[in-house]
Amino acid sequence: MSFPAYLDACCLVPINLTDVLLRLAETQTYRPLWSERVLNEVERNLPRVSSMTPERARRRVRVMRTQFRDALVTDYESLVPSMTNEQKDRHVLAAAVRGGAAVLVTANTKDFPYEATAPYDIGVVTPDEFLLDQLDLHPEQTLRCLKELVADRRRPPEDLFSFLPKLSKTVPDFCAAVHRRVGE
Incomplete structure (x- = not known):
């Protein structure tokens, strides 16, 4: 089984970064993980930060779901209240924990302090460090x-x-x- 890495929404919005990350995942150097909430955030934000239409954003996220069927982490919501990282990103850490991620890839590393992730043995790295x-x-x-x-x-x-x-x-x-x- 490939190395499990949870990808935060901020890593899945920039098209060039996403292309590199997902092509690498296709080679099975790692196994991407994400939640429905993260995918919804990606779909919602793509038209806001790029020239992508809402329809193209939906299609892109649909392709991600189809190509990486085992990436979707579910049943993590009960863990959210016990997370101690930045409140708005507790769902991300909870899903990473439930998915068995070895690493959480995010540009917002400050929202995931060591004290919050260490109990779950999850490293937090930037996309740059991950690549x-x-x-x-x-x-x-x-x-x-x-x-x-x-x-x-x-x-x-x-x-x-x-x-x-x-x-x-x-x-x-x-x-x-x-x-x-x-x-x-």
Whole structure:
């Protein structure tokens, strides 16, 4: 079984970051986890922060549900009151606990202090840290995913070096590490 990682909504809204994360999950370097509440948040926020229409946002989330059927964590709501992290994100930690996540991937690490996650043996990492770990542990799969991602982009066509600056808005250290590995 792959390494279980709970993906917070903030990791699933930026399209480039999401593409990388989900392509890696398809190679089974890790198993993504999320809740219906997180997916609803993604669907609600995509049109607000991008040019994506509500219909395209619904379709994107529907594809995520279909492609990663075992990612959905359910029956975590009873754990929410016992969580001690930031109140608005207690549902995230509760779902990560119920799903058996080894790590919670979020840009909002301050909302998940060590004291709140340590009892459940869940690490909290940024998307940058998570992808750097993936690159270190699975360099071939990670680089292949990136190359396939840019090869699939046709409007406009891209290569790795035109894509990395866009991705670096969310994961700058990872992009720098990829750039060092593949050279120019």
